[in-house]
Amino acid sequence: MSTTPTKSLADDASQVLRAVTLIRLGARMQVLESEFPKLSRDRLIRLYREVKGASPPKGMLPFSADWYLTWAPNIHASMFANVYAFLEENSKELDRVDLLSRAYGLYAEHFEMQNEPLQMDLTRAWTLVRFKEAGMLRMVGCKRCRGKFVAHSQDNNHGMVCGICQPPSRAGKTKASKIAQQEGATIQAKAA
Ligand SMILES: [Zn+2]
Incomplete structure (x- = not known):
């Protein structure tokens, strides 16, 4: 028909x-x-x-799964992934494009309100969803704050401490770490 x-x-x-x-x-x-x-x-x-107002950039996407595990990108990616998972769980009528655009919009709005530059563009967020679906990345709970963070699937993540609870020393006294602590509260609230 x-x-x-x-x-x-x-x-x-x-x-x-x-x-x-x-x-x-x-x-x-x-x-x-x-x-x-x-x-x-x-x-x-x-x-x-x-x-x-311009042609799309040519070439393959250069992104590897490791990018999501470095400090600041991991905090941003985890924030996005928590929002995405929450929407996926609670809004059954949304398909992947809806989930992606809504979760990305909420992620961007959140960090823009903090005057924090966005680590991820939408393409990176999309790649993260794909890596999770392919089983390359998964969400793992931090043993201190219990927030959920993006991690490699094959790693043994028992006893993982996240980048917010344990920022690298170079990030110790920066604005980013202060914001990261606020993020921690948000991610915990979303994960609860
Ligand atoms: Zn933590």
């Missing part, structure tokens, strides 16, 4: 609007091609140019 023209038109419009939302938030072509298989590559490129 073929879909009515009206329905496919509405579906198409909705796909385009969702793609525009992701482009605004910083999605690169790989993200768009993967999440919107119904929209052609040419169309996605035209949308990208329209929204950003």
